[in-house]
Amino acid sequence: MSDFAQTVKQQADIVKVIGGYIRLRKSGAQNYSGLCPFHKEKSPSFNVHASKQFFHCFGCGQSGDVFSFVAKIENLTFPEAVRTVAQKCGIPLPKREFNSPEEAAEAGQRRKLLDLHEIAAQWFEEQLRSPEGAIAREYLAGRGVTPEAIKLFRIGYSPDNFNGLRDRLASMADAETLRASGLFSSKDSEDAGGNVVRGHIYDRFRKRVMFPICNESGKVIAFTARTLDAGGDGKSGPKYLNSPETPLYTKGQVLFNLDKAKSAMRQMEFALLVEGQMDCISVYMRGIQNVIATSGTAFTEQQVGLLRRQTTNVVVNFDPDAAGANAAEKSIALLTEEGFTIKVVTLDGGLDPDRYIRERGVEGYAAAIRGARRQSDYLIERARQQFPGSSSDAKIKAMNYLLPHIRRIPQKLERDQFAHDAAQKLGIESAVLREELRQAALKRQDHIEMRSTGLLPWERFFIEAACNDSKSQQEYDALHADLRAFDRKLKEAGADWQELLQNFPAGLLVRLLERRLGEDIEHTAETEEQRILLHRVFLEAGELTRTHEQDMEIVRDLEIRALKGKIAKLRTAVELATDRNSLETIRLSQEILQLERKLRELECGE
Numbered sequence: 001m002s003d004f005a006q007t008v009k010q011q012a013d014i015v016k017v018i019g020g021y022i023r024l025r026k027s028g029a030q031n032y033s034g035l036c037p038f039h040k041e042k043s044p045s046f047n048v049h050a051s052k053q054f055f056h057c058f059g060c061g062q063s064g065d066v067f068s069f070v071a072k073i074e075n076l077t078f079p080e081a082v083r084t085v086a087q088k089c090g091i092p093l094p095k096r097e098f099n100s101p102e103e104a105a106e107a108g109q110r111r112k113l114l115d116l117h118e119i120a121a122q123w124f125e126e127q128l129r130s131p132e133g134a135i136a137r138e139y140l141a142g143r144g145v146t147p148e149a150i151k152l153f154r155i156g157y158s159p160d161n162f163n164g165l166r167d168r169l170a171s172m173a174d175a176e177t178l179r180a181s182g183l184f185s186s187k188d189s190e191d192a193g194g195n196v197v198r199g200h201i202y203d204r205f206r207k208r209v210m211f212p213i214c215n216e217s218g219k220v221i222a223f224t225a226r227t228l229d230a231g232g233d234g235k236s237g238p239k240y241l242n243s244p245e246t247p248l249y250t251k252g253q254v255l256f257n258l259d260k261a262k263s264a265m266r267q268m269e270f271a272l273l274v275e276g277q278m279d280c281i282s283v284y285m286r287g288i289q290n291v292i293a294t295s296g297t298a299f300t301e302q303q304v305g306l307l308r309r310q311t312t313n314v315v316v317n318f319d320p321d322a323a324g325a326n327a328a329e330k331s332i333a334l335l336t337e338e339g340f341t342i343k344v345v346t347l348d349g350g351l352d353p354d355r356y357i358r359e360r361g362v363e364g365y366a367a368a369i370r371g372a373r374r375q376s377d378y379l380i381e382r383a384r385q386q387f388p389g390s391s392s393d394a395k396i397k398a399m400n401y402l403l404p405h406i407r408r409i410p411q412k413l414e415r416d417q418f419a420h421d422a423a424q425k426l427g428i429e430s431a432v433l434r435e436e437l438r439q440a441a442l443k444r445q446d447h448i449e450m451r452s453t454g455l456l457p458w459e460r461f462f463i464e465a466a467c468n469d470s471k472s473q474q475e476y477d478a479l480h481a482d483l484r485a486f487d488r489k490l491k492e493a494g495a496d497w498q499e500l501l502q503n504f505p506a507g508l509l510v511r512l513l514e515r516r517l518g519e520d521i522e523h524t525a526e527t528e529e530q531r532i533l534l535h536r537v538f539l540e541a542g543e544l545t546r547t548h549e550q551d552m553e554i555v556r557d558l559e560i561r562a563l564k565g566k567i568a569k570l571r572t573a574v575e576l577a578t579d580r581n582s583l584e585t586i587r588l589s590q591e592i593l594q595l596e597r598k599l600r601e602l603e604c605g606e
């Protein structure tokens with residue numbers, strides 16, 4: 001270790017430096033602990049020793065000093081980490097030292113790109129203040145962005161000019177570095193040999209409001225730019241244009257405003273997640289400072305990692321439109337998998353956070369955040385909105401929508417609670433849902449096919465009739481009298497309904513028919529399998545809304561079935577008869593003819 005590194009290490013407070021990245025709590029005289037930023041965990045096994053100046057994680061075994069921590073977490077080389085720590089502690093930097101020329105070149109390019117972005121940000125800020133920037137100032141004023149917000153978020157303007165920024169930065173770096181910065185575009189072409197011929201570079205961002213995107217340390221690493229051409233003729237490009245990926249900036253690895261929001265997040269013990277930069281700025285400027293934006297895309301794993309260092313509680317407030325709801329759902333899904341606790345704000349009036357806070361004030365918005373719903377409640381509500389009604393079809397669809405969300409929850413207790421709530425609110429017997437969940441989890445499927453009981457119409461008819469408790473004693477008795485009448489009719493046709501059962505245990509049906517009104521149906525089941533089967537029958541049935549005609553149809557089906565069975569039996573008897581001309585055989589043949597006539601009548605609809 002160089003003398004300089006030694007000096008920095010002696011002066012730097014490791015607790016303070018690491019505490020700038022993750023939440024640390026005092027856990028002993030010299031000890032601090034927190035959630036490890038290098039592996040997933042729910043309880044803290046990451047420790048920092050104040051006087052010995054090292055960190056150690058009992059979970060993943062990572063350990064080291066302040067430099068190795070910063071190098072690892074910021075993805076820096078060791079010399080870069082030394083310089084970063086020195087800067088954090090206000091120690092003046094000496095000339096740079098590197099281990100290898102490649103390392104020096106890489107660090108050199110990164111530093112150069114950071115410089116270019118810093119100067120570009122300053123230049124955009126100047127342009128916003130210039131006469132040409134009036135159009136952008138007007139737009140920002142119209143959106144309620146105050147001069148303080150413009151200053152704090154370093155909002156700028158890129159003029160309608162192909163060379164402005166290029167001329168400003170040309171003397172600072174060679175053409176390759178300028179290209180690598182992502183601040184410029186160029187018209188490249190291919191020559192006859194297929195080699196790329198680089199065209200001249202020109203400003204990528206033109207006639208746009210410029211929002212700098214900063215890394216965790218607050219350094220500008222990219223821009224997101226909103227067009228000021230309202231025409232939408234396609235000539236001016238997309239509404240929002242972002243920097244391309246560069247050595248500094250990888251899409252999905254940055255959270256907008258994390259640099260400013262992180263201390264408030266740790267203090268308030270939750271992060272407020274909004275969709276757009278404008279929402280984020282608006283909310284932040286009203287004093288709710290734990291707010292970050294995903295910049296319109298769904299959350300990525302890297303972003304979750306960044307967030308985890310600050311808090312594992314998130315309140316999501318995306319736009320109420322369909323795109324917003326979908327983005328919210330995707331982000332919720334990922335955060336859930338990662339063990340976050342999530343609440344969801346739905347602003348009434350279909351407003352986005354920016355509009356809402358301007359119309360209802362910060363108190364109104366704060367109240368909306370306090371009233372945020374648990375993610376399970378939010379998702380159940382979404383399910384009910386998408387699949388309204390109490391039909392079994394709607395219930396199964398709603399359940400299928402919820403299942404992946406439920407299965408994603410890592411903690412068993414919470415998963416069970418969610419499943420229980422969903423079942424209750426959707427009106428599903430939760431034993432069925434639990435069984436289906438178990439099955440789906442076993443097979444690692446993302447949805448269930450609510451396996452059909454495959455009941456035949458008459459099976460369903462008997463079971464539902466036998467289980468129908470929504471009637472008076474009289475009606476119940478009448479119904480069971482009807483069932484006995486069917487029984488007689490079937491016996492006359494030479495069949496027994498018990499023989500007709502294919503998918504339902506006859507014993508269970510007998511017990512159901514013997515059940516008295518109001519007696520617990522579940523008690524008729526003798527095994528867990530039978531109990532689940534009963535639940536499934538009811539779930540499939542939904543509401544009993546069959547008409548008398550449909551019931552008659554079922555009775556006819558039954559009779560036909562019984563007749564066919566009897567005819568088949570008689571035919572076998574005739575074929576087995578030793579004497580085809582005996583009186584008995586002739587009598588059987590005549591009976592078959594009679595039954596067949598009856599069958600034809602029934603099949604023709606009488």
Ligand SMILES: [Zn+2]
Pocket residue numbers: 036037038039046057058059060061062
């Ligand atoms: Zn660890």
